[in-house]
Amino acid sequence: MDAAALSGGFANPAIDSARVFREVLQAMARPGRIARISGVGPPPGLSPAAAAVLLTLADDTTPVHLAGPCDTAIIRDYLRFHTGAPVAARGRAAFAIGPWEALVPIIDYPFGSDEYPDHAATLIVEMPALAATGARLTGPGIRDEAYLSLPEIAPFRENRRLFPRGLDFIFTSGDAIAALPRTTIVGAR
Amino acid sequence: MYVAVKGGERAIAAAHGWLDEERRGDPAIPELGTDQIRTQMTLAVDRVMAEGSLYDPDLAALALKQARGDAIEAIFLIRAYRTTLPRFGASIPIATGAMACERRISAIFKDAPGGQVLGPTFDYTHRLLDFALMAGGEAPSSAPQSEPRDAAKPHVTEILAREDLIQAESEHDEVDTPPDLTRAPLSLPASRALRLQALARGDEGFLLSLAYSTQRGYGRNHPFVGELRVGTVAVEMEIPELGFAVEIGEIVVSECESVNQFTGSKTQPAQFTRGYGLVFGRGERKAISMALVDRALRWKELGEENTGAPAQDEEFVLAHADNIQASGFLEHIKLPHYVDFQAELELIRKLRSEALAHLGADA
Amino acid sequence: MSGYNFAYLDEQTKRMIRRALLKAVAIPGYQVPFASREMPMPYGWGTGGVQVTAACLVPEDTLKVIDQGADDTTNAVSIRAFFARVADIATTEHTRDASVIQTRHRIPEAPLREDQILVFQVPIPEPLRFLEPRETETRKMHALEEYGLMHVRLYEDIARHGEIAKSYAYPVRVEGRYVMDPSPIPKFDNPKLDDCPALQLFGAGREQRIYALPPYTRVESLDFEDYPFKASRPDHPCALCGARDSYLDEVVIDDAGGRMFVCSDTDYCNDRRAAGHRGEMAAPFEEMPE
Numbered sequence: 033m034d035a036a037a038l039s040g041g042f043a044n045p046a047i048d049s050a051r052v053f054r055e056v057l058q059a060m061a062r063p064g065r066i067a068r069i070s071g072v073g074p075p076p077g078l079s080p081a082a083a084a085v086l087l088t089l090a091d092d093t094t095p096v097h098l099a100g101p102c103d104t105a106i107i108r109d110y111l112r113f114h115t116g117a118p119v120a121a122r123g124r125a126a127f128a129i130g131p132w133e134a135l136v137p138i139i140d141y142p143f144g145s146d147e148y149p150d151h152a153a154t155l156i157v158e159m160p161a162l163a164a165t166g167a168r169l170t171g172p173g174i175r176d177e178a179y180l181s182l183p184e185i186a187p188f189r190e191n192r193r194l195f196p197r198g199l200d201f202i203f204t205s206g207d208a209i210a211a212l213p214r215t216t217i218v219g220a221r
Numbered sequence: 222m223y224v225a226v227k228g229g230e231r232a233i234a235a236a237h238g239w240l241d242e243e244r245r246g247d248p249a250i251p252e253l254g255t256d257q258i259r260t261q262m263t264l265a266v267d268r269v270m271a272e273g274s275l276y277d278p279d280l281a282a283l284a285l286k287q288a289r290g291d292a293i294e295a296i297f298l299i300r301a302y303r304t305t306l307p308r309f310g311a312s313i314p315i316a317t318g319a320m321a322c323e324r325r326i327s328a329i330f331k332d333a334p335g336g337q338v339l340g341p342t343f344d345y346t347h348r349l350l351d352f353a354l355m356a357g358g359e360a361p362s363s364a365p366q367s368e369p370r371d372a373a374k375p376h377v378t379e380i381l382a383r384e385d386l387i388q389a390e391s392e393h394d395e396v397d398t399p400p401d402l403t404r405a406p407l408s409l410p411a412s413r414a415l416r417l418q419a420l421a422r423g424d425e426g427f428l429l430s431l432a433y434s435t436q437r438g439y440g441r442n443h444p445f446v447g448e449l450r451v452g453t454v455a456v457e458m459e460i461p462e463l464g465f466a467v468e469i470g471e472i473v474v475s476e477c478e479s480v481n482q483f484t485g486s487k488t489q490p491a492q493f494t495r496g497y498g499l500v501f502g503r504g505e506r507k508a509i510s511m512a513l514v515d516r517a518l519r520w521k522e523l524g525e526e527n528t529g530a531p532a533q534d535e536e537f538v539l540a541h542a543d544n545i546q547a548s549g550f551l552e553h554i555k556l557p558h559y560v561d562f563q564a565e566l567e568l569i570r571k572l573r574s575e576a577l578a579h580l581g582a583d584a
Numbered sequence: 585m586s587g588y589n590f591a592y593l594d595e596q597t598k599r600m601i602r603r604a605l606l607k608a609v610a611i612p613g614y615q616v617p618f619a620s621r622e623m624p625m626p627y628g629w630g631t632g633g634v635q636v637t638a639a640c641l642v643p644e645d646t647l648k649v650i651d652q653g654a655d656d657t658t659n660a661v662s663i664r665a666f667f668a669r670v671a672d673i674a675t676t677e678h679t680r681d682a683s684v685i686q687t688r689h690r691i692p693e694a695p696l697r698e699d700q701i702l703v704f705q706v707p708i709p710e711p712l713r714f715l716e717p718r719e720t721e722t723r724k725m726h727a728l729e730e731y732g733l734m735h736v737r738l739y740e741d742i743a744r745h746g747e748i749a750k751s752y753a754y755p756v757r758v759e760g761r762y763v764m765d766p767s768p769i770p771k772f773d774n775p776k777l778d779d780c781p782a783l784q785l786f787g788a789g790r791e792q793r794i795y796a797l798p799p800y801t802r803v804e805s806l807d808f809e810d811y812p813f814k815a816s817r818p819d820h821p822c823a824l825c826g827a828r829d830s831y832l833d834e835v836v837i838d839d840a841g842g843r844m845f846v847c848s849d850t851d852y853c854n855d856r857r858a859a860g861h862r863g864e865m866a867a868p869f870e871e872m873p874e
Contacts, residue, residue: 046590050642053602057640060609061783061798062698089606091599126603146727150607150616172612172759173798175781196761200610213610215759215798229661297626304622305594406617406792409720536718546790549627553707556629556659560652560689560848563834564751564770567816572745 037109040073042087048072049088056085056202059211064169064178066162066210075106081204082129082156087114089127089154095120096127097141100134102158129156132183138191138199149196152214157183159205168219169212180210188218244289258282267473267502268292272544273299274403274422275306276472276501293424297545304403311398313466315454317476317499318376322452324505327377329445329480335374340451377448378478378495387480387493388523409536416518416539417511421499423542425507431532432513440517440530443482444496451475451503475500477508481516483523494523514538591638592670597621601639601794605785608796613758614726615709615793623789630663631789633686633705637667640684640701640785646674648682653690653831653848660688679851689752691773693830693852696782698799704767706788709795711755711765731763734806742811751816757804764795764803771805772816772831778803820845823865825856 042048048071055067074083090096096117098107103119111117122128122140135155144152159181166181167188180203182188191198191214198214212218245252259266259282269281273296281299288294324340327333381387400415411419420428435442453473457466477498485491496516498508517532519525527533541547589595604618623631641647647667651660655677663686664675676682679692688705696702712722715733725731734755741749748754754771758764766777767786777784777797784797797803807813821828823844830852832845844865847853857866 045595047643049595049598050590050640053598054640054642057602057605057609058783060606061796089599089603091596093600094603147723148617149611149614150604152607154606172801173609175800196611196614198610200606213798215610215612229656229658230665233658233661297622300622301624305588307594403619403621405619408617536720540719545622546627549629549631550707550790551628552626553628556688557652557657558689558768559833560770560831561752561768563832563848564772564816566834567819568749568751572747572749575746 034075034106034109036075037106037113040075040083040110041114042071042084045087048084052084052088055209056088056211059202059209060173060200060213062173062178063171063212063216064164064174064180064210066164066180066208068207069209070207075104075110077101077104077107078110078129079158079204080207081209082158083110085156085202085204085209086111086117086127086129090115090117092116092118094126095124096129097122097125097153099128099130102130102134125153127154127156129158131158136187138187141199143191143194143199144197146197149198152197152199154200154202156202156204159183159203162203162205162208162210169216170219171216173213174216180212182212182218185218185220188212188216192217244287253286255279255282255286258285264503265290265292265295267504268425268507269295269299271501271504271507272296272422272424273303274501275299275303293544293548297548300545310458312456312458312469315456315472315474317450317454317474318374320374320450320452320454320474320476322374322450324451325374325448326450327446327448329447330377330380333377333380333448374450376478378480381447381480381493385492388483388489388495390495407539409539411535411539413515413519413522416535417497417499417515419539419542420511420514421501423511424544424547425504425510427542427544427547428507428510428514431517431538432510434530435513435517435532440520440528440532442494442496442513442516444479444513444516445481446509447478447480447495449475449477449505449509451505473502475503475505475508477505477512479509479512479516489524494519588670590643590671591641591667592624593621593635593638597635598639601635604794605636605639605796608785608794609783609798611762612797612801613756613762613764613795615788615795617792618794620789620792625662625666627790628707629659630686630688630705632787632791632794633688633703633789634663634666634787635789636785636787636794637684637686637703638671640703641667641671641673643671643673645671645683646676646681648676648679648685648851649687650685650690650692650849650851651688652833653692654850656850677851678855679849689768689770690831690848691769691776693827693847693849694855696776696780698781700782702780702782702784704769704784704786706765706767706786706791706793708753709765709786709788709791709793711763726762729761731757734763735808738806739808742808747811748807748813754813755806757806758797759802760804763806764797766803770816770831771813772818774803774805774813775815818845821863822847822853822856823863825853825861825866826863827853827856827861 052069055069059065059067069081069084072083072087074080094117097120108119141153163181164179167185169178195214200214201212203210259278265285266278266281269284270276284295284298322338325338378387402418453471455468456470456472458469459466479496481494483492483494496512498511500508514532518535520527520533531537604616608616623634649660649664651657668675679694684701686703710722712725716722738748752770753765753768754774756764756766779800781799783799786795805813818832824846830847833848834843834845836843
């Protein structure tokens with residue numbers, strides 16, 4: 033195991049992860065809102081925001097899928113050491129992480145059942161940048177409308193049609209984070 | 222003029238102080254030690270361990286002392302403590318066949334390999350108050366106490382199994398890691414392993430009454446005590462670094478296997494069936510109750526009719542067996558509900574005044 | 585408090601609750617099962633709300649706890665003291681100063697803001713429970729969006745009483761999909777659930793369910809075109825602060841049938857009196873010792 037994988041966790045896990053969770057919760061509750069989170073020093077190939085989300089939410093009960101460039105030995109070691117989460121195929125993932133091109137198609141992930149729509153994956157999408165422009169968002173959590181630089185539009189509209197089943201998305205870039213729950217109605221600008 | 226009552230904090234502090242005083246009782250009488258409770262109130266300690274789901278006689282004794290002898294309050298203290306403890310892993314299944322039995326009886330055979338061991342039971346005592354105990358009592362005359370006999374005591378049901386007279390327990394529903402209802406929300410239908418877990422920590426009184434109801438015809442399944450054994454077993458844990466299991470301690474458990482009548486179904490020839498009960502400590506009443514309720518819950522698996530009896534109803538039994546959940550919710554109606562009551566009050570007044578106006582108009 | 589983790593719960597438990605909370609926010613009104621832990625207070629006394637609050641708190645938070653709208657009721661005092669001890673956070677009795685508010689049976693009168701989270705304690709999270717006691721059945725009804733039985737039941741009330749005889753825990757429909765129990769708040773409070781700027785979280789510990797209303801979510805009280813929902817309205821002004829828009833407790837003041845009506849939201853009432861409002865039985869305002 034690379035020694036770099038052993039470092040870079042939260043300095044004070046209880047407090048640091050509480051702060052990260054609060055931002056993630058507000059991001060999910062207010063789609064399109066961009067927040068900043070910090071506290072971890074991730075290995076190469078993982079943004080600080082994405083790593084902070086994983087360290088806050090993943091553990092040995094949540095299989096994580098590492099997509100494309102995120103599936104490296106050092107990221108596997110980092111994940112295992114800090115969270116104990118098993119690395120899994122898409123079809124079993126509670127969380128999946130990677131750039132959008134490596135994550136799609138989204139239909140590969142568990143999206144829950146009508147009886148247990150919560151048994152669905154959360155995708156952590158690593159983005160080159162995040163900005164409040166682009167796709168128009170409406171729905172729960174949004175007073176009038178919001179905008180977010182989504183990588184595409186059609187897959188999110190497909191996802192919305194599955195409701196109450198569906199995937200939920202967290203977008204990360206550097207230390208920035210935004211989210212898009214399955215309820216959000218995504219339109220072209 | 223009206224001054225709002227504002228004394229919550231003071232009232233709570235005063236109540237706690239008074240409670241401490243009541244617990245201690247008359248200071249002229251020596252204080253009860255937890256070692257006395259642990260060694261002389263053993264069955265109370267065992268019940269707290271069983272329903273508290275934590276095998277620790279010292280803490281159970283402490284909980285009983287703190288709870289002034291109230292079993293459910295003591296169980297609650299243990300549960301609340303238990304939930305904060307880290308988990309290191311799961312033991313391998315205990316081998317009750319290798320139990321050092323202090324008691325082992327079978328009601329279905331006059332004798333069985335390994336012998337009948339009556340042990341320290343109340344069963345044949347005449348329930349006459351022993352006033353000598355009140356007088357300060359003597360140490361009991363040293364009764365002949367047979368050492369737990371080392372002779373192997375195979376499970377009595379194995380004798381039936383050899384002739385294929387009793388239904389074999391399926392291996393496949395026992396998964397590698399048993400489900401843990403303290404770590405995952407209960408989802409229905411439950412596996413048998415999960416049901417047994419819920420029953421093992423369920424309220425003794427609730428299980429006793431349910432089991433009794435099956436005997437009286439509500440989900441009747443004609444049980445015999447195939448075997449009841451009480452004694453000490455080793456707890457072993459697989460240590461990954463070593464590659465084998467090591468003993469980490471010993472616990473006392475009570476185990477009951479019931480043998481139940483079964484006339485066969487369309488798909489199965491006639492065979493006896495089983496119910497199973499296992500409880501921490503010496504709790505044979507609970508173990509027998511558990512076996513009967515377990516057996517009643519297995520109606521679907523055994524192709525029996527659901528007669529609508531409470532003991533056959535998995536959701537009913539599992540949702541109501543836990544006395545900490547039950548007592549918490551029952552007692553929460555002591556909390557103020559005046560906002561809801563006010564809403565009801567207004568509604569009733571309104572409905573009544575409308576109805577009375579109606580009557581008046583009609584008159 | 586030494587020996588216990590920040591906000592009492594261990595990190596693994598918090599992660600489990602946090603994951604449930606995120607799914608709850610993503611599926612408004614749907615009850616997410618979670619492995620509720622045994623807490624050091626009894627089931628039925630706010631263990632669900634306490635676990636949700638514990639999973640959300642950060643050291644910078646200021647917590648307010650109310651029961652029946654009041655900060656000084658015994659269980660509110662007890663829960664507030666618990667968090668002050670295990671999370672070392674600031675507490676307040678003022679709605680406006682709170683970042684997290686845990687409540688039993690009321691929504692504060694003062695409008696909530698975007699930077700606030702309201703956590704409800706829920707005894708029975710299943711709105712269909714009074715029609716069908718089985719979770720296995722109600723789960724199917726929610727999955728199939730089969731709420732006809734509920735409407736029939738409510739309409740029977742109208743046939744018998746001329747109105748829906750449900751004065752608290754009045755069921756709501758969330759974003760036109762899930763029927764949800766708003767916890768036993770009086771129906772007076774139901775309109776405050778709708779389009780609320782604050783995030784609203786619901787925790788039912790004994791029943792092992794978490795659910796949520798994201799901010800600005802459409803929440804409609806169930807009704808019929810010919811019998812639209814009407815929130816109850818107070819018949820009196822508050823005897824202390826004179827408010828005509830707040831939910832009132834009826835206080836029996838003697839054994840001859842004498843009674844007075846006062847705000848159930850003690851902070852709202854105090855604020856109004858501090859601002860000079862007077863009801864007909866008010867003494868001159870004095871700041872209450874905290």
